[in-house]
Amino acid sequence: MLKIAIDMPAEEVAAIKQLTRLDDDTAAIVRAAREFLRLTRLRELKSASGKVDFEVDWEKLEELESAESSLPE
Numbered sequence: 001m002l003k004i005a006i007d008m009p010a011e012e013v014a015a016i017k018q019l020t021r022l023d024d025d026t027a028a029i030v031r032a033a034r035e036f037l038r039l040t041r042l043r044e045l046k047s048a049s050g051k052v053d054f055e056v057d058w059e060k061l062e063e064l065e066s067a068e069s070s071l072p073e
């Protein structure tokens with residue numbers, strides 16, 4: 001784990017503690033940073049939505065599934 005020192009106004013720390021419902025400064029800042037990262041990743045995923053192109057060949061997939069099945073046809 002990396003330890004860092006930050007300069008942050010007391011009002012911002014208090015706001016973060018209130019929003020995270022944590023009394024410990026460090027725990028509140030860590031939770032806020034993790035939530036920021038989570039939301040940023042979700043936004044990136046949302047912006048990528050619908051941009052992946054692929055063609056589903058369901059007949060070919062069905063043939064492969066049947067070939068892998070141990071049940072007789």
